[in-house]
Structures are given as C-alpha cells and as structure tokens.
Amino acid sequence: MEDATLLSPEAHSDLRRRSPYRYLHAKEMAFCPVMPGELDHVFANFPVVFVKDAETGAFSCVALFSLDEKENLFVAKDGAWMATYAPEALRVYPFSVGTTDGENGSVCFIDDPDYCSYSVGEKVFDDSGKPTLFLETINRQLAILVAGERQIAGHIAQLVEHRVLTELAVVTKRKSGKSNRLQGIYTTDRNALTTLDDSTVVELHRSGALAFAFGCGASIVHITNLVQRKNLGAEDPIVSVDAAESTTQ
Amino acid sequence: MIKDILIVGGGTAGWITAARLAKKYGPESSRPVSVTLIESPNIKTIGVGEGTWPSLRETLEAIGVSETEFIRDCGATFKQGGKFVSWVHDDPDEYYYHPFNLPAGHHEINLAGYWKSDNEATAFADAVDCQARLCEAGLAPKKITTPEFKAISNYAYHLDTNRFGEFLRNICKDKLGVTHIEADVEQVNCADDGYITSVSLADDSTVSADLFIDCTGGRSLLLGQTLGVKFKSCQDVLFVDHALAAQVPHDDSVPVACHTIATAQAAGWIWDIGLQYRRGIGHVYSSAHISDEEVEANLRRYINAIEPNKADDLTFRKIPIKNGYREQFWVKNCVAVGLSAGFVEPLEASAIMLLESAAKMITERLPVDRESMMTVSKMFNRAISERWERIVDFLKLHYAITKRTDNEFWIDNTRPEGMSDTLKEMLAMWRHLPPDELDFVTTSNVFPAASYLYVLLGMQYSCDYGGSMGDKRALSTAKKYLASTDHAYNRLVTELPSHRALLNAVCEHGMQPV
Numbered sequence: 218m219e220d221a222t223l224l225s226p227e228a229h230s231d232l233r234r235r236s237p238y239r240y241l242h243a244k245e246m247a248f249c250p251v252m253p254g255e256l257d258h259v260f261a262n263f264p265v266v267f268v269k270d271a272e273t274g275a276f277s278c279v280a281l282f283s284l285d286e287k288e289n290l291f292v293a294k295d296g297a298w299m300a301t302y303a304p305e306a307l308r309v310y311p312f313s314v315g316t317t318d319g320e321n322g323s324v325c326f327i328d329d330p331d332y333c334s335y336s337v338g339e340k341v342f343d344d345s346g347k348p349t350l351f352l353e354t355i356n357r358q359l360a361i362l363v364a365g366e367r368q369i370a371g372h373i374a375q376l377v378e379h380r381v382l383t384e385l386a387v388v389t390k391r392k393s394g395k396s397n398r399l400q401g402i403y404t405t406d407r408n409a410l411t412t413l414d415d416s417t418v419v420e421l422h423r424s425g426a427l428a429f430a431f432g433c434g435a436s437i438v439h440i441t442n443l444v445q446r447k448n449l450g451a452e453d454p455i456v457s458v459d460a461a462e463s464t465t466q
Numbered sequence: 467m468i469k470d471i472l473i474v475g476g477g478t479a480g481w482i483t484a485a486r487l488a489k490k491y492g493p494e495s496s497r498p499v500s501v502t503l504i505e506s507p508n509i510k511t512i513g514v515g516e517g518t519w520p521s522l523r524e525t526l527e528a529i530g531v532s533e534t535e536f537i538r539d540c541g542a543t544f545k546q547g548g549k550f551v552s553w554v555h556d557d558p559d560e561y562y563y564h565p566f567n568l569p570a571g572h573h574e575i576n577l578a579g580y581w582k583s584d585n586e587a588t589a590f591a592d593a594v595d596c597q598a599r600l601c602e603a604g605l606a607p608k609k610i611t612t613p614e615f616k617a618i619s620n621y622a623y624h625l626d627t628n629r630f631g632e633f634l635r636n637i638c639k640d641k642l643g644v645t646h647i648e649a650d651v652e653q654v655n656c657a658d659d660g661y662i663t664s665v666s667l668a669d670d671s672t673v674s675a676d677l678f679i680d681c682t683g684g685r686s687l688l689l690g691q692t693l694g695v696k697f698k699s700c701q702d703v704l705f706v707d708h709a710l711a712a713q714v715p716h717d718d719s720v721p722v723a724c725h726t727i728a729t730a731q732a733a734g735w736i737w738d739i740g741l742q743y744r745r746g747i748g749h750v751y752s753s754a755h756i757s758d759e760e761v762e763a764n765l766r767r768y769i770n771a772i773e774p775n776k777a778d779d780l781t782f783r784k785i786p787i788k789n790g791y792r793e794q795f796w797v798k799n800c801v802a803v804g805l806s807a808g809f810v811e812p813l814e815a816s817a818i819m820l821l822e823s824a825a826k827m828i829t830e831r832l833p834v835d836r837e838s839m840m841t842v843s844k845m846f847n848r849a850i851s852e853r854w855e856r857i858v859d860f861l862k863l864h865y866a867i868t869k870r871t872d873n874e875f876w877i878d879n880t881r882p883e884g885m886s887d888t889l890k891e892m893l894a895m896w897r898h899l900p901p902d903e904l905d906f907v908t909t910s911n912v913f914p915a916a917s918y919l920y921v922l923l924g925m926q927y928s929c930d931y932g933g934s935m936g937d938k939r940a941l942s943t944a945k946k947y948l949a950s951t952d953h954a955y956n957r958l959v960t961e962l963p964s965h966r967a968l969l970n971a972v973c974e975h976g977m978q979p980v
Binding site: 269271 | 609610611613971974975976977978979980
C-alpha cells in the first residue's frame with residue numbers, strides 16, 4: 218500500500234482526479250465503515266454489521282460487501298459499482314485525512330495512476346493555487362467521515378453498555394456439502410431491544426442509537442444478496458445460509 | 467424467617483459470599499435480604515492465596531463484575547493450569563502439566579487408552595490437547611477480541627489477594643448494597659437453644675441476624691470457638707506444615723507465565739505465581755523433614771535463578787499450615803466459608819475454588835426459615851465434606867506415586883498409612899482402568915476425571931489402559947481427536963498473542979463485554 222502524500226498547491230498544482238469515478242481501489246475491501254448521514258441507503262442495500270479491531274478489540278460499524286475476506290462483490294471488473302448506492306467512505310479515495318506527525322487534519326492523497334492524472338479529470342487547485350469546488354467537496358466529505366466515525370462510535374458505546382450487541386453466526390452450506398461458519402460478526406439483538414427499560418429507550422431514541430440499532434438488525438436480510446452474487450457462475454454454489462444470533466461461544 | 471444475614475470477616479471468603487448473596491437477594495429481587503459484613507480493622511487477612519480455578523470466571527460474572535476492571539485493579543493475570551517440575555524424579559528438566567482444558571473429544575471418548583500409540587516421547591497432556599504447549603510458548607488463552615469471560619483455551623486467574631479483597635469490598639458497598647461495619651467482634655451471643663442471636667462489638671453495640679457466616683479465618687470464631695465444632699487434622703496425610711513466602715517485583719515489559727509453576731524440593735515444593743507487577747514465590751515444606759535454614763537457602767537459590775541477587779532485598783514471611791477441616795461446616799444458624807472451614811496446602815489452588823462453591827451453595831439454597839435451614843445445612847455438610855475428602859485425596863495423589871527417594875519426605879509420602887482407603891482403592895483400579903466420571907459420587911465433582919488422568923500420567927504412574935480401547939470405530943475416532951490437537955496448536959500459535967501482550971492490551975484498551 219503506497220504511503221499517502223500531503224497535498225500541497227505548490228507540489229500538486231496540476232493534479233487532477235480522473236473521471237468518471239471507479240471503485241477498483243475497493244475491489245479487495247470486504248467492508249467499509251458507515252456514516253450517520255447515509256444509514257437509510259446502506260440499510261437498504263447491504264448487511265450492516267459490527268466487527269472488532271484485531272489490535273484493540275474496539276467495535277466499528279461496517280457495510281459488508283462479501284462473506285469472504287478481501288473480496289468485494291460490488292466492484293465490477295472495470296471498476297463500476299454494482300449497487301444503487303456506494304458508501305461515502307469509498308468515494309473519497311485517493312484522498313484521505315493525514316495522521317502523520319504535525320499533519321493532523323490535513324488532506325493527503327495517494328498518487329495512484331488509476332485515479333490521478335496531471336492532464337485529464339477534475340482539477341484540485343485552480344490557477345491561483347486555491348482549492349477548486351471539487352477539492353472543497355472532497356474536504357467536506359473527509360470532515361463528514363471523521364465526525365461520522367465519532368458519532369457512530371457513540372451509538373456503539375450505548376449499544377454495548379445496554380447489552381444490545383450479539384454475535385451473529387453465519388453458516389453457509391455449499392452444494393458439495395462443505396460448510397463454513399463466519400466468525401467475528403455482530404448484530405443487534407432484537408429481543409434485547411424490545412426489553413429495554415423505559416428510560417433507556419428514551420435515551421437511545423433521542424441520541425439516534427435506537428433507530429440505528431433497529432436498522433442494523435433489519436439489514437441482516439441482505440446477507441442473502443451477498444450469497445446470490447457470490448453464486449453467480451460459481452462451481453460449488455452456496456445452497457443454504459443461516460444467519461442466527463450465536464448462542465454458543 | 468431468614469431475612470438478615472451477618473458475615474463476620476472480610477477477605478476473599480467474606481466478600482465473595484457477601485457479593486453472591488447481595489446480588490441475588492437485592493432490594494429488587496423477589497426475596498430481599500439484608501447483607502451486613504463486619505470486618506476487623508486490626509486483624510489482617512492471610513495475604514496469600516493467589517491461584518484460582520476457572521470457576522472464578524463464573525463467580526465474577528454472576529456478581530456482575532467487569533473482567534476488564536478486575537484485571538486492571540487486581541494486578542491479575544491469566545492461568546491455564548499448573549506446571550509440576552521435578553515431582554517424579556529429582557530432575558530439574560522433568561515436568562508435566564495439569565492444564566484446565568479437558569482432553570480432545572472427552573464428551574465422546576476417553577483417549578487414555580489410545581494416546582500412546584504414536585510418539586513415546588510425547589507427554590499425555592500434549593497428545594490430547596495443546597494448552598500445555600501454549601503455556602510453554604508463553605501465549606495467552608484468548609485474544610483482545612474475545613469477549614469478557616469467554617475463553618479460547620480454558621483459564622482461571624492469578625490475582626493479588628489484598629487488591630482483590632478491596633476490589634470486592636468496593637463492589638459490595640457501591641453496587642450491591644452490602645452494609646459494611648469496621649469493628650472487632652468482642653463476643654458472640656447465643657440463645658438457650660444454641661443458635662447465635664448476635665455479636666457484640668467493641669463499642670458495646672450488638673448486631674443481630676438470622677444467619678451468621680463465619681469468615682474469620684483459621685480462628686473460626688463462630689463455628690469453631692463459639693459452637694465448638696472440632697477441627698479434623700489431616701497432617702498425617704499432607705505433611706507440609708509451613709510456607710516461607712516472598713514477592714519478587716517485576717514490570718510490565720517482562721514475560722509472565724500463564725500457569726502456576728510448582729517445583730518439587732527436597733521436602734516440599736516452591737510455588738511461583740506471576741502477576742502483572744510481581745511474582746509470588748513461596749516454599750511449602752514439612753519441618754519434620756527439613757530445617758528452616760535449608761528452606762530459606764532453597765528459596766533464595768530459586769529466586770536468584772530468576773533474578774540474580776534479588777533475593778537479598780526481599781522479606782520472607784513464614785506462615786504456619788495446618789492441613790485439615792471442620793467436622794461440620796453448617797451448624798444451627800452458622801456456616802463457615804473459607805479458612806474457618808478448613809485449609810489444605812495450596813498445591814492445586816483449591817482454597818478459593820472451595821469457598822466459591824460454598825458461597826454459591828449458600829446463595830442458591832438460602833433457607834427461608836429455621837426448619838428448611840436444618841435440611842439445607844445437612845446437605846451442605848455432606849456436599850462440602852465430600853469436596854474436602856476429594857481435595858485431600860487429589861493433593862495426596864501428587865505425592866503418593868512419586869519415584870523420588872532423595873529425602874524421607876518423599877519416601878514417607880508413598881507409605882499406604884498416609885493415604886485414605888478411597889485413594890488406595892482408586893490407585894489400584896487406575897492401574898488398569900483410566901479415571902472416569904463414574905468413579906466419583908457427587909454430581910458436581912471438585913476435579914473432573916481428566917484432572918486425575920493428567921496427574922497420574924504426568925507422574926508416570928505404572929498403568930496400562932490398552933484394555934480400555936474400543937472397536938475399530940472407536941480407534942478411528944481416537945485417531946481423529948489425537949490428530950486434531952496438533953492442528954489446533956498450529957492454528958492457535960499464529961493467532962494468540964503472548965500473555966504479556968494481552969495483559970497490556972487489556973490494561974490499555976479493555977475487553978468488550980460481548
């Protein structure tokens with residue numbers, strides 16, 4: 218993975234981002250974080266689940282693009298996005314927010330030739346070196362991603378505190394009889410949600426965490442979509458998938 | 467009606483019992499009771515007792531404790547079993563493990579008859595499970611992503627007993643509504659029928675209750691001294707009568723063992739328990755077989771081998787050990803939990819496990835009135851006596867089949883007079899039949915049959931279990947499970963963090979409750 222470079226009008230005055238936008242950069246991303254402002258769209262298209270960070274154990278909330286690692290069933294060979302909606306987190310590449318010393322909060326980019334050009338596409342800086350409308354849009358999107366992650370983390374903290382998250386056991390069975398059990402995916406527990414006490418219900422409703430929790434729970438049905446996409450042209454298709462709240466550890 | 471409960475004495479026994487009762491019978495419950503604990507500001511707790519069994523995970527969860535907070539506040543580390551060094555021969559390189567994991571396929575098949583068919587050099591514990599290898603590799607029993615109290619490899623804890631007491635006290639007072647009185651009990655008052663009515667404190671006030679729980683430690687103020695229940699010594703079976711204990715500090719950058727190390731010595735053994743910031747090291751011994759000077763020299767040698775020249779800065783604490791337990795544990799309206807009920811040397815960290823068992827039983831079967839208390843107390847006494855007998859037998863097992871002859875201590879330990887009839891009969895049977903759950907009477911056995919198997923085979927007991935093999939299908943099942951342990955090890959060794967890395971991650975990030 219290339220390192221990101223700090224964007225500067227001096228060094229990158231001619232930088233352009235290619236159009237139309239393609240999603241090749243996401244072809245091995247099995248999931249990406251979701252933003253509060255796009256929940257209706259992601260709930261309507263993808264399973265939205267919770268996964269833990271391998272280093273810290275912290276939960277994040279993500280849209281799933283495949284049941285297999287390093288695979289994205291929504292990126293076509295030519296990079297087109299194969300659903301009606303692409304999450305915000307996937308649309309800012311090659312730009313990102315810098316996290317290196319002293320550059321916190323500044324915009325960086327990866328000089329990926331599939332996305333960057335110095336002759337064609339959307340200009341990043343205008344002739345006087347000021348950010349174009351395009352770059353300002355990117356800046357806004359990046360800011361939304363940072364703030365959104367914090368807001369989602371707040372919802373997650375509330376759901377963990379009130380014991381609303383539960384592990385999901387996703388078991389797939391193939392035509393050959395091979396079965397696979399997916400680990401480490403969590404969803405919201407509808408039973409736990411409906412038995413919360415009144416004051417907790419009000420608290421979660423006011424913060425938005427309640428609607429968020431119900432939406433995540435409902436989105437699990439999209440796992441069937443993932444299976445259908447995976448099966449297209451597959452030699453050993455998945456014949457059954459069972460996604461149930463895990464009762465054993 | 468039993469409505470007010472008074473626990474006399476703090477420490478691990480007092481506070482775990484208080485927490486269990488207060489959690490189950492709190493003000494919102496269907497049967498609220500009041501729980502009061504009187505703790506002396508002058509009498510210290512025993513201050514040792516750092517090893518536990520996996521039952522503590524269940525106990526902490528039942529009380530509503532966060533595993534993250536427990537590990538952070540009590541300097542706790544994970545424990546995956548015990549490593550016994552030099553118990554069969556006086557050989558510093560020889561060891562066996564008694565891990566917490568049950569052998570592969572234990573619900574379906576007993577691998578005792580099948581494990582030897584492959585490599586002679588493989589130890590039983592390594593053939594039927596991979597936990598011992600994980601311990602040797604210094605790996606943790608789970609990952610930072612594993613939820614609180616859940617295990618990848620079965621585990622218990624090592625903990626700082628003083629901090630643990632404080633931790634539990636705070637939970638009891640802040641979250642569970644336990645009333646805490648800091649005072650010395652001057653007198654225990656009884657009615658004509660012998661039932662305890664109240665205790666009198668130094669300031670002449672009295673505290674009454676319906677049920678009294680004696681957590682006063684070895685002095686057994688209520689059960690032993692007031693109600694006169696006799697102490698049955700088993701010093702003729704378990705010979706050790708003292709421990710010399712030390713604490714060796716270390717910081718959070720050094721590796722820490724994920725198991726208790728018990729190294730046999732000339733006339734006893736040395737425990738070595740790693741916490742986050744120190745190692746508890748103590749020499750258990752029989753003063754009839756070795757002098758205090760030799761014991762101290764052994765301990766220094768052991769400590770210096772770990773941390774050169776550290777031994778000189780340390781204070782050693784001599785603790786007397788009286789192996790034995792009360793003839794009864796629940797008499798009238800008084801029940802003893804912890805050291806007041808009895809004690810045996812810490813060879814298998816049974817003390818905390820047993821007090822947890824007692825506290826759970828009292829909580830789950832809390833009598834409603836005196837009549838039901840008579841029946842409950844009978845059942846309690848039967849269950850706890852059985853547990854003590856099994857614990858004494860199991861500990862004796864570690865000594866009884868040694869091949870060491872370097873000191874009279876070991877030779878004396880193999881004499882039949884020092885073993886219960888049950889143990890002698892079991893040992894004879896276990897020459898040809900491997901230990902099985904059917905060998906033990908109680909429904910909730912203290913140690914699973916597999917534990918006896920780990921110790922028997924670890925001690926290289928002369929036995930032949932070939933006759934317990936089944937048919938071809940059983941053989942194939944056995945082969946499958948034996949093969950699975952290597953696969954499990956190869957997978958886990960790449961996935962599991964080191965013990966120290968997990969501890970640091972828990973302290974920094976915490977564990978998720980789910």
